[in-house]
Amino acid sequence: MRLSGRDLACIRGGREVFAGLDFAAESGDALVVTGHNGAGKTTFLRLIAGLLEPAQGRIELSDGAPDTGLPEQAHYLGHRDALKPALTVLENLQFWYAFLGGRDASAASALEMVGLGGLANLPAGYLSAGQRRRFSVARLLVAPRPIWLLDEPSAALDSAGQERLLGLMQAQLAGGGIIVAATHAPLGLTGARELRLGAAP
Numbered sequence: 421m422r423l424s425g426r427d428l429a430c431i432r433g434g435r436e437v438f439a440g441l442d443f444a445a446e447s448g449d450a451l452v453v454t455g456h457n458g459a460g461k462t463t464f465l466r467l468i469a470g471l472l473e474p475a476q477g478r479i480e481l482s483d484g485a486p487d488t489g490l491p492e493q494a495h496y497l498g499h500r501d502a503l504k505p506a507l508t509v510l511e512n513l514q515f516w517y518a519f520l521g522g523r524d525a526s527a528a529s530a531l532e533m534v535g536l537g538g539l540a541n542l543p544a545g546y547l548s549a550g551q552r553r554r555f556s557v558a559r560l561l562v563a564p565r566p567i568w569l570l571d572e573p574s575a576a577l578d579s580a581g582q583e584r585l586l587g588l589m590q591a592q593l594a595g596g597g598i599i600v601a602a603t604h605a606p607l608g609l610t611g612a613r614e615l616r617l618g619a620a621p
Contacts, residue, residue: 421447421483421566423468423490423598428477430463437463441477443615447566447596450589450612452603459618461602462498465569468600469496484566494567495560499575501552502559505545509536512544513558520563530561535584549576557585568592570601582608 422444429439437460445451453461466472468479470491481490503512513527531537534554539547547555553576560568568589574582586608589599593609601607 421481421596421598423479423481423567423600425468425479426477428464428467428479429475430460430467430472431475432463436475438617439476441617445598445600445613447598448593450593450599450601450607450609451615452601452607452609452612453615453617454603455617461617462571464617465496465498465571465600465602468567469494469569471496481567490567493565494569495563495565496569496571497556497560497573498571501556503544503547503552503555505543507544508541509544509547509555510540513555513562516559517562520559522562527558527562530558531555533561533584533588534558535580550578550581553577554581554584557588561588566597568597568599568601570599570603572603572605573601574603574605574607 424444426442428441430437443451453464455461463472467474479490481493484493509531510527513531517527528540531540534557536551536554536558574585577585589609592599
């Protein structure tokens with residue numbers, strides 16, 4: 421599997437965010453996207469996810485699942501945690517399990533994997549910022565997809581949460597997946613390549 425983009429450009433609000441951008445990642449690769457605030461890191465991930473259209477250039481996925489587009493083969497973890505506060509943590513994840521077509525891991529086992537098993541019956545509105553981030557990571561697990569697009573995945577996580585995240589990312593790569601992660605903080609992924617957007621302001 422190979423994810424690539426060539427001569428990508430993006431314009432937002434009449435401003436050129438970036439242009440002439442090339443990238444490539446293959447099975448087992450992690451691409452860490454860095455740059456100052458406003459350099460286009462989130463925009464770049466949203467282009468890959470199919471949530472935005474590039475002003476020029478194209479993004480391609482080769483040797484992926486047949487008859488399935490790139491957005492259906494990728495998980496996008498953005499800044500928002502997509503929780504209904506009145507539902508329990510487990511009920512929230514069961515919704516995403518059904519919506520995303522979960523099959524391998526149950527919602528309950530995914531919560532255990534991110535350290536939220538003991539909070540399954542707690543209303544989601546009571547979760548701390550770090551716990552909400554762990555929940556978002558659990559959404560990646562209930563319906564496995566080969567490409568993870570992660571926007572500041574370690575934000576609000578304590579050291580234990582960061583270690584869990586690292587282990588899950590390593591497992592994703594070991595299984596032949598691809599990770600593209602925008603971050604200001606080191607993620608600890610050995611062998612990850614860096615894509616830096618923009619010059620310092």
